[in-house]
Amino acid sequence: MPSVHFTPNLRRHLRVENTEVEGHTVSDALSRVFRDNPGLRSYVLDDQGRLRTHVVIYVDGRPVRDRTALGDAVGEGAEIHVMQALSGG
């Protein structure tokens, strides 16, 4: 299963745990995480479900291309990192 890692800076604001979830896309994987932790959603995505401007997600070391629908594919053993983008200061 893909594993999802979150920047520890999120822990200043709410409970966040790294986890392993089913999913074939970034959107699939995050949806499963948010199902267990609904408060986390608005920290990562905006009102329309797009990736927040100053949040970046890497899949196996590459930034996701689809920041609107998060449709980038993730493999069985993918490492997904949700990080704050340095553009945000």
Next chain:
Amino acid sequence: MLLHLGTRKGYLALRRRGRGDWRCERTAFIGDPVSQLLPDPRDGRLYAALNLGHFGVKLRVSEDGGASFTELPAPAYAKQEASAEEAPSVDLLWCLEPAGPDPGSLWCGTIPGGLFRSDDGGRSWALNEALWNQPSRERWFGGGYPHPGIHSVLVAPDGNRVVAGISCGGVWISEDAGESWRVRTEGMFAEYMPPEMREDPAIQDPHRLAWCDGDRRRIWCQHHNGFFRSDDGGETWTSLDVPPSSFGFAVAAHPGDPQVAWSVPLVKDECRVPVDRRMVVARTRDGGASWEPVGRGLPEGDSFAVVYRHGLDAHPGEAVLAMATTTGALWISEDLGDSWDLVTAELAPVYCARFDRS
């Protein structure tokens, strides 16, 4: 007397011990931008709006005077079916006000221009569709931000009359608690726009609105083009000449005397520093017919201080003034602005200063 401050680096509450002697009593959200605060006089709750640089806008509430906060859902736009790049998302919680006598009824003005209402203490929010769906909204635009925003919401005690200021989208009035709206900017103008748009209501940029609680027909407006006054509750506006500059962001109304108001002048309109870099407050005591620069104790030169829209407040009972700056200074006046005491110069840039009204 208690003063709440929202800063670039957190929340502070300061309590008055004596003239010029204010002690920090509480802090919260250290490191995080606090864009707005509402110490709610109806039930004692303290609402704090955050603008986390990476993780979006957040809303927190305290029921123990700021000792602890819990998270509320922030106002948000409904997800659109095909989520286009232009579909709206809340960028900033810019003003928070009681929406009437019922505790828990709230207005929240936001960037990109949505006015949201809650009737359950912020546990749920609804976009005010009547204002959002105004056809002229397509001509609104951002002032200082990429998108337009609602920074001022004046609410009559019964909650029915509401006057909202939008940068840049004019002054909007409702007589029915937001069910319907009309734009009223007659008398306002914008010299910096193309001539044919000079008086277009939908492009006016009121920086901040303030009304006199003792006579709500008198509304003061610090506008991007200058300073305006209304004597009829916002229906029509008169341009006023405020020396040393009619440009600025903040305005405060005397709580009981409709003849008295304050602004904090800056060099218009892109320079935005105190005139001659000498910080002064402009005060009128005759309804805006004349203004005098006041500010004994303020820096006499070399000042780059700007007071943001929500950085100037007049205490409702005592007519004590609080003024907090982008340079991290907090000033208090206890004599209607004649003289000022520096409480601290070591804050982060201050977004809002708000006296406790409970």
